[in-house]
Structures are given as C-alpha cells and as structure tokens.
Amino acid sequence: MSDAGLDPGEQLIWTGTPRVLRYTAAMGRRPFLVGIFVCGFALYWMHIGALANFPFAPFGIVVLISGSAMLLSPARHLLGGLRASYALTDRRAILDLATGRISVPLAQVQYIDVRRSRDGGGDIYFQDTYVPGTESQTLRRNGFVAIDDVGKVEKLLRAAVDNVTAGRTPEMERTA
Secondary structure (H helix, E strand, O other): OOHHHOOOOOOEEEEEOOOHHHHHHHHHHHHHHHHHHHHHHHHHHHHHHHHOOOOOHHHHHHHHHHHHHHHOHHHHHHHHHHHOEEEEEOOEEEEEEOOEEEEEEHHHOOOOEEEEOOOOOEEEEEEEEEEEOOOOEEEEEEEEEEEOOHHHHHHHHHHHHHHHHHOOOHHHHHHO
C-alpha cells in the first residue's frame, strides 16, 4: 500500500502483506470442511433418490454445486491472499482485500485479540462486524490475518490506539 490512499496529514506507521499459505488456511479451512459434508450429503441424497426412483434426486445437483463451491474456497482465498495488503496509520487500520477495502478508525477498535504462531507470526483481530444474510447475520472478525512479526505489529497498534484514545476530548467521548 502506498501513501496515495492516505488522507492529508495522515502518517503511515506500518504496512504488510499476509503469508499467503497461512492466510489461505485461516480463511478457507472452515468452508472447505463444511463443503466436504455438503458434497457427501448431496451424493448420498442423489444415490438414494436414484435407487428409489425418487423424482427429487436431481435437486441434489444444486446442493452438490454449492458444496463444490465451498470445496474451492481455499483456491479463492489463495488468490485473495496474493492481493491482500494491510496498513496501520496514526488514524486507522486499513485492510485492502480482494473483496474491497476495510478502513477501521482507531477510535472504533473494539478490542485487540492476538493469535500467535510458534514462528513469531500470527493474527491480530480488532473489530467485529455483522454481515446480514437472508435468515441470519454472520459475524466477521476484521484484522491483520497471517502477518509476520505479530508482536511488533501488536505494539504499534496498541500505541496508535492509545494515542488516539488519549487525544479524545470529552465531547468526542459522549458521541462515541
């Protein structure tokens, strides 16, 4: 990420990109596992329906296609990991993802949840958002996923959030 996407006077503190394979594993594991179950169910449904001459057996194809899309989730996240980048400024955390840019003002950081791996990398989550669905909402955790030197980035993020919090006026506290 370059300074071109920053607001006037905004200072860049840190930039990084995810480790692509760890990003893929972190983001694509759950849909892949669900996809295995869904495809297995669809194949079973189609097989039993065909044996019993059940007229709804072809509808299993729709379920099989949905499950197959879930099985391809790691490939989608692999490509997304190649395009992703992160930035931390004195005002906000920026996630440039394949699905779009997420900009989180530091005053809206809800928590700092650090997940460390043995090699010094890891994930830092700092905001929850709810994605509306047709029947329910899905929780999405925003943060820097699969980064190197998670300890250093955690310190930079905590310091930046503390600086923004310390600079708040009482009026800003009431409106937040």
